Amino acid sequence: MTEPILEFEDVNIKYRTRGDSDVHAVNNASFTIGEHEYFGLVGESGCGKSTIADSVVGGLDDNGEVVSGKIKFKGKEIQDFSEKQFNKEIRWKEISVIPQSSMNSLDPVMKLSDQAIEMAKYHTDLSKREAVDRLRELFDVVGIPESRIHNYPHQFSGGMQQRTIIAFSLFLQPSLIIADEPTTALDVIMQDQILDYINALKDDWDVSMLMITHDISIVFENCDTMAVMHGGQMAESGSVVDVFDRPRHPYSILLQNAFPDIRYPDRELAVIEGHPPQLTEVPDYCTFADRCPWATAECYDGAPEPVDVGGGDDHRAWCVHADEMETLAAEHLSTSRNATNILEEAHE
Known part of the structure; x- marks a missing residue:
């Protein structure tokens, strides 16, 4: 067993509602992801998978709360981090996200190269030229012509947009990538291609992955370890x-x-x-x-x-x-x- 990079220890997460009852979305969840390990989290819609992913990067909705338990990243508890701490220490720099809807994740009115410059401005000391050069290198990694870095998102197909998100997820060389239903909106051929790119990262990059899906076959084909959830509980x-x-x-x-x-x-x-x-x-x-x-x-x-x-x-x-x-x-x-x-x- 490698050293753990992410640890969930009896984590409970709830959402406050306007009514008398809260929604207890995750209950006593426990699992561990090691270094350079691909971990799959499987379960039907509403079982708590995405809530777990959101809690790792401080992305719970305003009415969401980790009420008990510990979430550790590289041995450090992060469940009580402030927004500022998540931005400074965790998001993109240490943990990045490949969401299921790439169109909602890319700024439609900014060229992709400008979005890379913006990311570098807030998270690194890279110059504008260095940021663009890094994006160019990453486009090559995910199989997009380097000449397309100055395009707008709408000029890309859905599959190319999703590959662009993979490139951005690698931009700051994170230790953990969360892939939340990364192939849901794609046709079966493009799904296979995206999973091939995700798998290739394991050999070429020093990265761990939390892959969230309802499809147990995707986890079997692409992950080392896994957990199954049902109704907010680990199964x-x-x-x-x-x-x-x-x-x-x-x-x-x-x-x-x-x-x-x-x-x-x-x-x-x-x-x-x-x-x-x-x-x-x-x-x-x-x-x-x-x-x-x-x-x-x-x-x-x-x-x-x-x-x-x-x-x-x-x-x-x-x-x-x-x-x-x-x-x-x-x-x-x-x-x-x-x-x-x-x-x-x-x-x-």
Whole structure:
């Protein structure tokens, strides 16, 4: 295990509302990202993934608040940083973001070269020429002709805009990049190209990544470790191989088996019935219990604690039935792909 670059320790995040009840978006979230590690965070919309990302860079809405727990970046607690501290010590310089909507992230009335100069002005000692030269180099990294650095964002396609955001995310040579659904608005061919560029960064840059997505297959193909979330709670975490080959949380199992597999075209896909709960109170139960085919009364008796489930040292599941889940869900796992074999085939 490398030295941790980002640590979440029992973090709770809520949003205040105008009504009587707050929204408890994240509850007792814990995970660690090591140096030069790609970490995937998976879950359906509304489970708390983007809230976690926003909390890392001080980007929560005005009504959002980290109410307890610790967020550590390179060993230093940052959950109580002021806006000034985030701007001075964290944003872009140490942690940058690749958002899902590139059009909303690029200034439509400024040339891209001018946006690079503006970034350099507030965060570095680079001259205007040096800033433009750095952007030119980064355009080459993401496969955009260097001659396009003086264009406006509207002159680029959606895929080129997203590659431009990747270039800007590398501009200040950060230690951690947060990719929040980076391919959502792109067609499947461009999605593949963007993921190729993101993967190439791992070999050529000394950078870690937090990749947030609802698509478990993207995490499996691009990350080293991962965590699965449901209803504001952690469900499972570990290496992608452990979570894929030996899932121990019902949501992980059903989510994995809800995706089609070309190797098993006749396999019946799993269906996750129901909807996530409205978290107007701190959940003192497993938030997946109402949707879980294996739920028992014990699942409603307190929020689940992490259980070590074997395999890798850090493979954990937040489920009271984790130790017996392999047997309980045998019918769902019988035709699952073996992650280790697929990884070996991919590298042949």
